[in-house]
Structures are given as structure tokens and as C-alpha cells.
Amino acid sequence: MEFTAKLNYVRVSPQKVRLVLDLIKGRRVEEALDTLLYAKKGIAPKLYKLLRSAVENANYASAEKGLDIDVDRLYVKRAVANDGPRMKRIRPAPMGRAYHYQRRISHVEIALEEKAGRNGEAGLVQTVQEGAPAKKPVRRVVKKAPAKKKAAAKKPEAKKSAAKKPAKKKKK
Numbered sequence: 001m002e003f004t005a006k007l008n009y010v011r012v013s014p015q016k017v018r019l020v021l022d023l024i025k026g027r028r029v030e031e032a033l034d035t036l037l038y039a040k041k042g043i044a045p046k047l048y049k050l051l052r053s054a055v056e057n058a059n060y061a062s063a064e065k066g067l068d069i070d071v072d073r074l075y076v077k078r079a080v081a082n083d084g085p086r087m088k089r090i091r092p093a094p095m096g097r098a099y100h101y102q103r104r105i106s107h108v109e110i111a112l113e114e115k116a117g118r119n120g121e122a123g124l125v126q127t128v129q130e131g132a133p134a135k136k137p138v139r140r141v142v143k144k145a146p147a148k149k150k151a152a153a154k155k156p157e158a159k160k161s162a163a164k165k166p167a168k169k170k171k172k
Contacts, residue, residue, distance in 0.1 A: 001069070002077065003061060003112045005054035009084055012043050013104035017081035020044055021108070029055055029074045029112060047108065051076070054112045069114055078111035 010017070020041050024032035029051070036048040055071065062069040084105035091099045 001061070001067065001114070003054055003058040003074075005050050005057060005110050007046065007050045007108040010043070010046065010106050010108060011103070012106055014081040014083055014106040016041070017043050017047070017106050017108055020047055021079040021081055021110075024051070024076050025079050027076055028115075029071070029076065032076050047110075050108060050110055054110050058112055073115045073117070074112045075115050076110060077113040078109070080109045082107045082109075 020036070020039055020043055023035050023039065024047075027035065032051060033048065036044050036051060055074065058069055058071060058074060061067050062071070084107050086105065087103040089101055089103055091101060093099045
């Protein structure tokens, strides 16, 4: 199950928000909160508060709706920053002219999901039936990437000789 929290009309450009959101995508909630706590970007405290809100939404669903959710296994599934409406502004320029510019606004959404445990589905415990053979763990073989060929060595550049100076004239 997915738990979301939204933050609309934030007075920061979406590009700046995406820089911070890329730091927390796919991470566990605890790790993401620590990352946001120590990030040096101005939007980080607002994103920290938004992520806490998403965690509280998960707690609420766990308590009120009777869902079995382990908050320690939540991770950031999706973190998106979209464009909001732009504010058009004018700045005075020399010689009676005007420069037009835009103030960007963003809408941020964070979605959390519970990681599936070893038994398969998240939050559900599978029981092993008696007499059924136990599944063996699957071994994954990781292949190494082939070694890259070295580039051919460059020939050393020819040395340039110093230009000859004209001989000095003798004074009489």
C-alpha cells in the first residue's frame, strides 16, 4: 500500500527541489529523514516536514484502518516536483525599458511504500504448510563487466627548435 503527502504552491523552482528529492529517492524513511536534516539546501526543512507527514499518514492508516504496517520497513517509493503556476514580474531596466522575468512555483509529492520482506508480500506472514517442501534461496550470479581496451599510446610531439637570433652588428 502507498502512503502519500503533498505540498502545493512552494515558492521554489522545481529544479531546485528535484536536486534534494534525488538524494532521498529509494531510501529507507529513517535514512531519508537524516539526509534531509543535514542537507544544506533551503528547501530541505520543508521536505523534511513533508516526509514526516507521509510517515504519519502511514501510522494513521495502521492505527485507524487496522492495517498491519511496519514503519521501519517504509521507503521512499516516489518523490516528484512538478511545475506550478508562474508569477510574471517586471524589473525596471535602463532607459525606461522593462525586463520581464518569472517566479517559479512547484508542487511536491512524496509516496512511501512498505518493502516486501523475505516472506513475499509486505505486511503479510506466509505460513509453511506441513509436508510442503521448503523453497531454497536463489543464488544470483553477478557477471563482471568486460575489461575496457586501453587506448593506443599517443606519439610524442616533435620538439621545436628555438629560432635563431640574428647576429649582432659590430660598432665602428
